[in-house]
Amino acid sequence: MASKKQKKQSVNRRSFIKQGVVASSLFIVPRHVLGGVGFIAPSDQLNLAGIGVGGKGQSDIRNASVMGRERVSALCDVQPSGTHGVTKSIERFPNAKFYDNFRTLLDKEKDIDAVTISTPDHTHGVIAAAAMERGKHVYVQKPLTHNIREARLLTELARQQKVVTQMGNQGASNPEQLEIQKWIQQDLIGAIDKVYVWTNRPVWPQGGAMPMPEPASKPADLNWNQWLGPAPETPYVPNMHPFNWRGWWDYGTGALGDMGCHLIDIPFKALQLKYPTDVECSVGSTYTKMWNADYHPEGCPPSSAVSIHFDPTPNNPVRMNMIWNDGGIRPFHPDLIPADVDLGGNGVIMIGTKGIITCEAYGDNPKLYRQGEPVLEGAVISENSEPENGHQRKWIDACKAGFNSAEHLALTSSFDYSGPLTETVLMGNIAIRSYMLKTENPNGGTTFEGRKKLLWNGDAMQITNFEAANQFVGRAYRAGWEF
Secondary structure: OOOHHHHHHHHHHHHHHHHOOOOOHHHOOOHHHHHOOOOOOHHHOOEEEEEOOOOHHHHHHHHHOOOOOOEEEEEEOOOOOOOOOHHHHHHHOOOOEEEOOHHHHHHHOOOOOEEEEOOOHHHHHHHHHHHHHOOOEEEEOOOOOOOHHHHHHHHHHHHHHOOOEEEOOHHHHOOHHHHHHHHHHOOOOOOEEEEEEEOOOOOOOOOOOOOOOOHHHOOOOOOHHHHHOOOOOOOOOOOOOOOHHHHEOOOOOHHHHHHHHHHOHHHHHHOOOOOOOEEEEEEOOOEEEOOEEOOOOOEOOOOEEEEEEEOOEOOEOOOEEEEEEOOOOOOOOOOOOOOOOOOOOOEEEEEEOOOEEEEEHHHOOOEEEOOOOOOEEOOOOOOOOOHHHHHHHHHHHHHHHOOOOHHHHOOOOOHHHHHHHHHHHHHHHHHHHHHOOOEEOOOOOEEOOOOOOEEEEOOOOEEOOOHHHHHHOOOOOOOOOOO
């Protein structure tokens, strides 16, 4: 157990980093005198922990370390021998202590300043809340949470705890998005009443029946109980970890959760959107028997179309309809876009009274089309050698500068922004799950009462015209995992 003196030193060091306190002039010594050019004193480093360090988590903790500028003190993953990148993280940070339980890490590693969280969607909320309650800054992969209620709670908790936050939609730091925002601010396409957003996801198994458990095939070092987190207890299901969880509501958020925060981010930020007013959907069906559509409400559908409306904003004076398509279904060419232009597998089209703006995922390759004028392409951005446009590094710098610092306020996806964005993305999933609710009628036949436009009170987090849909605003939590 640490001594009182050690604890005091730890608290003082963290306070120094968080608040940007300037040391006494007695300690102002040129850095090169202390340790050579480029030397970073240990007291200037953040202590980082990575929770979920395979897959995308591998690059999140690597980029947050800023090429070794910061100290990675601890790593956590449910399977240390996984072939999905965990072993690479362990090799990259050999001095970091390893845990397979995030609570144990947070309880033991009290000197941690900031945490990257790159676990499956269903555990983002509980892990981020546990870290923030302990005063840790957090970087959380997209979507920020599994459901709307969690997103609202994390947004409020970040303000209460005065911690610096960032969601892992790295395209938000793409400088090419600034070109789109400039075009809209200059009123080059006029009032925008329709936006199309689409993706080729899912690219994982989705739309069928849940695979059967096979407890005997569980890897010996996989902490399945930790992986399940707040989801219902169930024996091990092969291949759910590390990736196929995305298509099942207990764990994932489907194609919308996977790509929505990357794509919807672009019009959401440019038009200064907040809470939608309504949502409606239609979903694709699969048939393994004549006339009887397969019914698997436990999983996401093979494809979906979602319509969401937004009231006018300071950046857009008219009511706007956003239409989302996934499963490889793309919008059709508007007249201003030449017929031979390939719209691509992921993209955004914003249609205004004077023209059209298009871009690819993450805001790449923006173009502006206006009648009778040459296509205007975004300014060429010089190649950025920094990984993911510095999305993680900017968060680290803001952690050092402190809550409400200029660096913090300049972040492109802090929870004040990414919380409402995530809520909008997850609105589509409320519609999809409501669409699948059915009632067997006593005299035969089936009623699908949720196949309607759902009206949304964003401030109250409530569907106002179909009470059954409100069960999907939050979720039920397994005992011991309550949020």
